[in-house]
Amino acid sequence: MPNSRIKVPESAAAGESIEIRAMIMHPMENGFNFDSQGTTIPVHIITDFVCTYDGAEIVRVQLQPGLSANPYFSFYLTVTRSGSVDFKWTDQDGTVTTNSAQLQVT
Amino acid sequence: MTDRADNRRALSRRSAMLRIGGGVLLSLVVLPGAAADEDAAAAIKQLYGEREPTAGRISLQLPALAESGNSVPLTITVDSPMSATDRVLRASVFANRNPRPLIATVLFGPKYGTPTFGTNIRLSGTQDVIAVAEMSDHSLWSAQVRVLVTVGACDALQLRY
Numbered sequence: 001m002p003n004s005r006i007k008v009p010e011s012a013a014a015g016e017s018i019e020i021r022a023m024i025m026h027p028m029e030n031g032f033n034f035d036s037q038g039t040t041i042p043v044h045i046i047t048d049f050v051c052t053y054d055g056a057e058i059v060r061v062q063l064q065p066g067l068s069a070n071p072y073f074s075f076y077l078t079v080t081r082s083g084s085v086d087f088k089w090t091d092q093d094g095t096v097t098t099n100s101a102q103l104q105v106t
Numbered sequence: 107m108t109d110r111a112d113n114r115r116a117l118s119r120r121s122a123m124l125r126i127g128g129g130v131l132l133s134l135v136v137l138p139g140a141a142a143d144e145d146a147a148a149a150i151k152q153l154y155g156e157r158e159p160t161a162g163r164i165s166l167q168l169p170a171l172a173e174s175g176n177s178v179p180l181t182i183t184v185d186s187p188m189s190a191t192d193r194v195l196r197a198s199v200f201a202n203r204n205p206r207p208l209i210a211t212v213l214f215g216p217k218y219g220t221p222t223f224g225t226n227i228r229l230s231g232t233q234d235v236i237a238v239a240e241m242s243d244h245s246l247w248s249a250q251v252r253v254l255v256t257v258g259a260c261d262a263l264q265l266r267y
Contacts, residue, residue, distance in 0.1 A: 019156045071226070
């Protein structure tokens with residue numbers, strides 16, 4: 001399972017819009033690179049990223065090979081109540097990487 | 107028979123070098139499969155149908171000059187109140203000279219905060235980056251920014267192979 005890094009503030013006030021950052025270690029092979037033998041490396045990408053919080057999807061990204069290696073996202077969510085912010089990345093082979101953080105409402 | 111023999115003799119060192127050089131040049135040009143403006147337009151049409159986007163309500167923040175096309179920071183900001191009735195549903199980013207014009211599609215949920223989204227993209231060379239946003243009233247808005255790329259995401263391999 002690839003390494004992932006997330007940044008969620010530990011606490012926030014209700015109604016506030018907070019920045020969330022998420023990154024996953026992944027080569028995002030675009031199918032135009034060659035290995036040392038000169039053969040094409042096939043496309044190998046993460047196809048889907050979802051962030052859920054308080055029972056709803058905050059953001060869903062449909063990734064294409066045009067995104068950089070180690071895809072990074074920065075987005076905002078509106079704070080409603082304390083709970084976990086869950087992250088899920090899905091590979092083209094179906095490999096799922098998850099991560100989550102607790103958000104405390106003050 | 108004699109004609110063919112003459113031709114073979116006529117293939118001097120200079121013309122052979124020219125042919126090899128031409129072949130190498132041709133393969134360099136053809137390799138990455140450069141896209142045209144129509145490809146980006148077709149990709150937009152495939153996602154959003156026949157509707158034409160209007161310029162405005164979405165902005166793109168990109169560096170004017172990117173040294174490497176492998177990772178270009180991109181931020182899209184949508185001009186939307188993000189209320190229950192008026193919010194942005196989805197946004198897509200396209201690059202009109204990339205081999206695959208569509209870069210990513212972002213679907214915004216109802217609890218999304220400030221309508222700003224940031225990521226890093228690949229660019230194959232100097233080109234226009236286009237962002238299209240769809241609002242909850244299904245209106246389409248777009249923005250276009252030109253980025254100068256010194257070394258594209260596909261250029262490095264051309265030099266090596």
